[in-house]
Amino acid sequence: MDAFVEWxxxxxxxxxxxxxxxxxxxxxxxxxxxxxxxxxxxGFFDLRLVGFFxxxxxxxxxxxxPLAVTGFLINLVTGSIFFVGHPExxxxxxxxxxKVAFLGLxxxxxxxxxxxxxxxxxxxxxxxxxxxxxxxxxxxxxxxWFAVLYFGxxxxxxxxxx
Amino acid sequence: xMAWLEATALATWTRESPxxxxxxxxxxxxxxxxxIVVGASAVIDFRLLGFARRMSLPSLSPLFRFxxxxxxxxxxxxxxxxxxxxxxxxxxxVFYIKLTLIALALWNTNLIRLGIRRDGEIGAPLNAPRYRRxxxxxxxxxxxxxxxxxxxxxx
Numbered sequence: 001m002d003a004f005v006e007w008x009x010x011x012x013x014x015x016x017x018x019x020x021x022x023x024x025x026x027x028x029x030x031x032x033x034x035x036x037x038x039x040x041x042x043g044f045f046d047l048r049l050v051g052f053f054x055x056x057x058x059x060x061x062x063x064x065x066p067l068a069v070t071g072f073l074i075n076l077v078t079g080s081i082f083f084v085g086h087p088e089x090x091x092x093x094x095x096x097x098x099k100v101a102f103l104g105l106x107x108x109x110x111x112x113x114x115x116x117x118x119x120x121x122x123x124x125x126x127x128x129x130x131x132x133x134x135x136x137x138x139x140x141x142x143x144x145w146f147a148v149l150y151f152g153x154x155x156x157x158x159x160x161x162x
Numbered sequence: 163x164m165a166w167l168e169a170t171a172l173a174t175w176t177r178e179s180p181x182x183x184x185x186x187x188x189x190x191x192x193x194x195x196x197x198i199v200v201g202a203s204a205v206i207d208f209r210l211l212g213f214a215r216r217m218s219l220p221s222l223s224p225l226f227r228f229x230x231x232x233x234x235x236x237x238x239x240x241x242x243x244x245x246x247x248x249x250x251x252x253x254x255x256v257f258y259i260k261l262t263l264i265a266l267a268l269w270n271t272n273l274i275r276l277g278i279r280r281d282g283e284i285g286a287p288l289n290a291p292r293y294r295r296x297x298x299x300x301x302x303x304x305x306x307x308x309x310x311x312x313x314x315x316x317x
Contacts, residue, residue: 029312033305040201055221063214064205153193157186
């Protein structure tokens with residue numbers, strides 16, 4: 001792992017990220033914007049799946065999801081930039097691995113919705129409750145994204161890697 | 163006065179306690195709060211800009227309550243964070259820019275809230291150009307607040 005870190009740190013991309021001093025603050029800012037988009041929009045959809053805001057049809061809320069995906073992609077790109085710039089801060093940091101694990105859970109959960117459960121929410125009229133599987137997906141999603149946020153914020157504090 | 167704030171037991175605990183329930187927890191709650199405030203605002207702003215148009219605006223209005231509680235959380239955690247390093251933070255111009263942007267953003271959000279309540283009650287079709295402007299301003303101000311907040315670590 002340390003050989004990989006050394007190799008990565010030596011690449012021109014990594015060097016640029018570290019030496020151009022505006023890159024890190026810019027990416028951090030974008031990372032926070034992205035997280036607000038994911039928490040807000042995916043979070044809102046999850047709340048609907050769980051059963052809040054019942055007067056709005058699930059199908060109608062679902063139309064917001066490309067915005068959540070956009071937020072996620074912003075964070076995937078900026079997150080990758082952080083990793084490439086300072087891999088040593090993450091690779092040995094338990095908080096980062098927990099973050100990755102919850103990202104995986106959020107992704108797997110979203111896949112389960114797309115492939116299996118989503119169909120059962122299509123065409124549901126406003127006011128109708130969602131099936132239990134959809135509630136479970138919504139709950140797992142909310143928990144996962146807040147866990148991602150938590151471990152992300154705790155990166156400097158857990159594991160002493162910074 | 164800033165030195166006095168920074169020396170209080172609460173500020174000292176926030177700053178110096180090795181417990182993750184001190185500074186790290188307060189910072190995490192502050193991040194949660196901003197995610198909810200800006201996130202909930204984004205749902206309404208994007209709706210006003212024409213996304214997911216079938217969602218009725220009055221049905222989204224409970225989101226303002228979410229925003230209020232999350233804002234109060236951030237005001238409280240923000241004050242603790244400020245107190246813990248009051249002498250330094252009070253000398254950072256970007257901190258005052260952040261507070262100004264937040265004040266403007268809250269004002270603007272309230273205009274949206276009142277507009278939806280009024281126009282929803284009288285059944286008037288929501289005046290799209292005005293609401294689009296308010297939505298763009300909202301997104302810009304909250305993004306600005308996030309940016310100023312993040313740059314406090316650097317400027």
